[in-house]
Amino acid sequence: MSPSPSTRWCPTPEQLMILEELYRRGLRTPKASQIQKITAHLSFYGKIQGKNVFYWFQNHKARDRQKLRKKLAKQLHQHHLLQQQQLYHHHQQQQLHPQTQYNTHTILDFQSPNSPFHHYSSICYSAQNLHAQGGGVCEEVPEEVMRQTWKADLPKDFLMRTYGHDPVMIMDVGPTFPCCRPSPRPLETLELFPLRSPTANAKEPAS
Amino acid sequence: MSPSPSTRWCPTPEQLMILEELYRRGLRTPKASQIQKITAHLSFYGKIQGKNVFYWFQNHKARDRQKLRKKLAKQLHQHHLLQQQQLYHHHQQQQLHPQTQYNTHTILDFQSPNSPFHHYSSICYSAQNLHAQGGGVCEEVPEEVMRQTWKADLPKDFLMRTYGHDPVMIMDVGPTFPCCRPSPRPLETLELFPLRSPTANAKEPAS
DNA sequence: GCAAATTAATGATTTATTCAAG
DNA sequence: CTTGAATAAATCATTAATTTGC
Numbered sequence: 001m002s003p004s005p006s007t008r009w010c011p012t013p014e015q016l017m018i019l020e021e022l023y024r025r026g027l028r029t030p031k032a033s034q035i036q037k038i039t040a041h042l043s044f045y046g047k048i049q050g051k052n053v054f055y056w057f058q059n060h061k062a063r064d065r066q067k068l069r070k071k072l073a074k075q076l077h078q079h080h081l082l083q084q085q086q087l088y089h090h091h092q093q094q095q096l097h098p099q100t101q102y103n104t105h106t107i108l109d110f111q112s113p114n115s116p117f118h119h120y121s122s123i124c125y126s127a128q129n130l131h132a133q134g135g136g137v138c139e140e141v142p143e144e145v146m147r148q149t150w151k152a153d154l155p156k157d158f159l160m161r162t163y164g165h166d167p168v169m170i171m172d173v174g175p176t177f178p179c180c181r182p183s184p185r186p187l188e189t190l191e192l193f194p195l196r197s198p199t200a201n202a203k204e205p206a207s
Numbered sequence: 208m209s210p211s212p213s214t215r216w217c218p219t220p221e222q223l224m225i226l227e228e229l230y231r232r233g234l235r236t237p238k239a240s241q242i243q244k245i246t247a248h249l250s251f252y253g254k255i256q257g258k259n260v261f262y263w264f265q266n267h268k269a270r271d272r273q274k275l276r277k278k279l280a281k282q283l284h285q286h287h288l289l290q291q292q293q294l295y296h297h298h299q300q301q302q303l304h305p306q307t308q309y310n311t312h313t314i315l316d317f318q319s320p321n322s323p324f325h326h327y328s329s330i331c332y333s334a335q336n337l338h339a340q341g342g343g344v345c346e347e348v349p350e351e352v353m354r355q356t357w358k359a360d361l362p363k364d365f366l367m368r369t370y371g372h373d374p375v376m377i378m379d380v381g382p383t384f385p386c387c388r389p390s391p392r393p394l395e396t397l398e399l400f401p402l403r404s405p406t407a408n409a410k411e412p413a414s
Numbered sequence: 415g416c417a418a419a420t421t422a423a424t425g426a427t428t429t430a431t432t433c434a435a436g
Numbered sequence: 437c438t439t440g441a442a443t444a445a446a447t448c449a450t451t452a453a454t455t456t457g458c
Contacts, residue, residue, distance in 0.1 A: 008425050008450065029443080055426060062444070063424080215435065215440050236428075262441055269429070270439080415458105422453070430445070436438090 009052040014045040019056055028061050030054075216259040221252040226263055235268050237261075 011019070022038070030038065030053070039050045218226070229245070237245065237260070246257045 010425090010451075052425080056424090058444085059424065059426085062446095065444085217436085217440090259440080263439095265429085266439065266441085269431095272429085417458095418456090420453100420455070423451085425450075426448080428445105428447070430443105432443075433441085435440080 009048060011048075011052070011056070012046040015042045015048060018042060018045075019053070019060075023057070023060055028057065030057055216255060218255070218259070218263070219253040222249045222255060225249060225252075226260070226267075230264070230267055235264065237264055 018041070019038075027034075032050075035050050035053045038053050039048055042048045042053070225248070226245075234241075239257075242257045242260045245260050246255055249255045249260070
């Protein structure tokens, strides 16, 4: 019969909830080992693969950025209009820099104390952990790693690098465009998964 | 200690030669299984990983395109100048369309009969092959695939698709910009690796 | 109500851009 | 300067929402 071979991953509400929680906590580009662990944990709630997690973070991050860009553009537009209006009225009260503004709480609020989660098992995502699980050496890629997730054998010193940007608190510098990077906490050790299975909280988006 | 742990892959001349030959034969975006096989074969000539092969093809393709773009831009510029000149001189002899031109042999010459190779072992990269090696089912991703290369479990009907473009001979249509896609032969079955080890033909780029 | 048609979200791939080693 | 490596942006394609005509 082949009952629609399920061409693409369809995340369960629990999986989605956990992924969003991780994202809200600052995880943006998980390493291969992190992806593996997340996948392992999420696979409890339904079929899932590493690439699904990887793609989810990529897409979520990108679309968040894009949403913010639109919002900021609109805001800038408003500001521009307002400023013109103010200029026209000879008020000119603040002359805000378009680079340094709108980064305080407009970007993302990472506090959000009314999370649906209450207990977490803290999982350490440190270099030690990676060495301990990856197989050890990290000096001679042991041919086993190759048939793993790609990006798995991280290039030795790539554990905390996030390319051009520093992963710590550039929320208030505003480089050249809204390429924000929130990163509320060191991002090395993340408290992750809920210990109790939600199983039924799926239909409560915002009580 | 740690005598510079060889931060990145340094392809041997043989590896490079084979990769370039594969590229010249039309391979542009190898599937995970292809990458595995290529990697396996190339690992005979030196340490290599799947991601190296993957990145090599990505970069080569991208930089080829970019090179061509530059060349075409320059050509267009020349044409433009020439045309203006011609217009200025009231010659106007051909009025060539900028879309339909320069696709005949400017893009890439895939014939090049003076290849340094003479014998190949043909390796079939067909759907059958993929099924046979991937583990079989392709309907229920068997959890083993997950810890493979990503992109490994192709979405069932993804074997020949090349996105918007047809992989066969659009070399003369000139769509809207030089997003060329040569693909000189069906790309399903590729003759691949030389049976004799070249070992010393590495320094003959064009005799 | 409900199924076909349209549209919006979003998972999955490819392409462009960037960084850095040699 | 070339090129391996990695991420970000753009794009494709499929599933879910939503609408529309009955």
